Amino acid sequence: MKILLPINIDRWRSSIATQLRAVVEANPDLEFTSFSSPTSEEDRQRGEVFWNLPQVTKASQAMALTRRYDIVQLAAISRKNMLAARIARLRGCGSTKIVSILCLEIVKEDVCSWRNYHRLLPLPDYFLAVSHAAGVLPMMDAPERYKGVIPNGFDEVFFDPAVADGTDLPEEVRRIGGRPFLLYVSSVEPRKRTDFLLRMADRMPDVMFVAAGFVVPGMGEPYLKELCRKPNIIWLGLIEKRVLRELYRVASALFFPSEREGMPLAIIEAFGMGLPVIAQPKSSMPDLVKPGVNGELIDCSEEDTWESVCRKYLAQPISEREQFRKTIRRWAIENHSWSKVGRLYGRFYKAIRDGKVDSWQQ
Template structure:
């Protein structure tokens, strides 16, 4: 790629030249002033297919970011969908004068991205193409890719399992390819940015940090029916996220089983990630004799999820690794106390607004859950801190920061 060399650290590799697209901080400030006077306008292509992946953080990210970006009427957006997204992708209903929609098919993820999408983006004469999740086409326009983490490399043993290996290989290959195609990588957190630079051998200037936001729905004060009314739950801990090994569901179930709270339930919300949950977590629930107190709800609509957050004793999020972690912020926006792992980006996101625990220490996790459930003063303090913390993460801010990234080289 023009302006790029080989990753540092390879014997005999030529040094990377300074990209002609790079601009210094002073020049960015000058261009911001000019854009306000002259009307900076950019035509951005975005791969909106990720918004259809119901029950994933990637879908929440794609929906929140594109809706916030499209609210800036002085810019144009071309959204690329798959055939069939008319029914299953909520972004297809985005009706704005500055938004154009394209349906692009293709054989498999790689075939669609590198062949069909590459051809379509060249025809649309974009100023920038932005992928909200790793995969980048080959196009003439400057390219931006959001990398949520590099756990496919750092946590490879949790991906290398029956039913997931082909997906892991595709993601790993396209992540490396996108890191070389992109003019800029966007990370969700400073922790994720550090790992991305180290694993993929990128320079500091090649990775920017733009925090995701929280859906405004979770801040709204409304008279929701409680989870008690809908699911006949009286008191419960809540777990939200894809049901995958890195979420540490086994540790959560063991900690829950260790509690002396026979009337308390554990509610698990999220989509299954291959056969892992049914083959590993389900049998563990039976083995620990807590089957009658564990409710697995699968994917639920946002309005119902808000009800579940607001009625819970706490959101428990003991992941081994996270590039960001939206559920803790959603829970905090609802005023729900959070118990989260002191791992990955979670300390950066949660800060002092939640209880941070060692995800490998079952006793530590169980004690934190008990403390939040039994100490009303502590729960109240965490609720108030959580609301204040969540207000710092809004999609409107994320969109403005993303435009700064675009403007720095568009």
């Protein structure tokens, strides 16, 4: 079975590329074709290992689109990806099946995502979603083509507290001398509630925050100026996964006030490192954050409660924290290992091949 993944799959900072690499790695009996465009040294180093897997072929876009495929797997919604899927369907004389994974809860207020979703809607033969929240629209708009949820996961070998040894901790964080801090890992934009991070930093001037992520052009620049001005926020920008792993290891909690997600890798990876998460009870966050088990769910209108919980994790005794973190990591491995998630995609692909797609979860 030949599957086209029209994405630059060797970008380790990309959550969608991470998801699709897991699909490739978990299914050595299938044949995958994808594209390469590394943007960091981590991409180049780890990409060497990935591209040596026998089940994946690195192709130019021109080369990829001259071949025939059984399945085209779309995860990012873009005109370029949709064009690639249409060309593959034509080359397959109608036998090529197009599968779209929806990785974000889409709402009308997000004009760009809403428009792209409706452009995509007629194209796929099948829809999957990473969470129930992300699947709401296709379940209503195309119920006969919507085939359920396959959640996101994490690399339990890479995101392991035993692997992080302190060598990748940023110098800016070293300079605070082991002082407890809250970690914010997210793109900088309105739906991620960067404004709430700034407000809570003002409310708790004695608390340190470390923030990392991508500044969304046209939306994140005003927040960035404020992030860089706050004396109790260390802004790191876009960082590599190995640095992020170290931050998860030493932070007191992940501060994640986002309004809307698909199924955020930042939360799952934090859990893999044993880090508790404070998030809102919105979108897909309740699918992941279990109050009292691996974190807390608090609406951003409840600032007093946010502060109380933040301070609780910052002051957590070492013995209690260590046991808590072991419990969180076990939960993550049991529920969100990439190897298990990747095998679910393999099962879905084979159900398409065997004409049993409506019963693939049984």
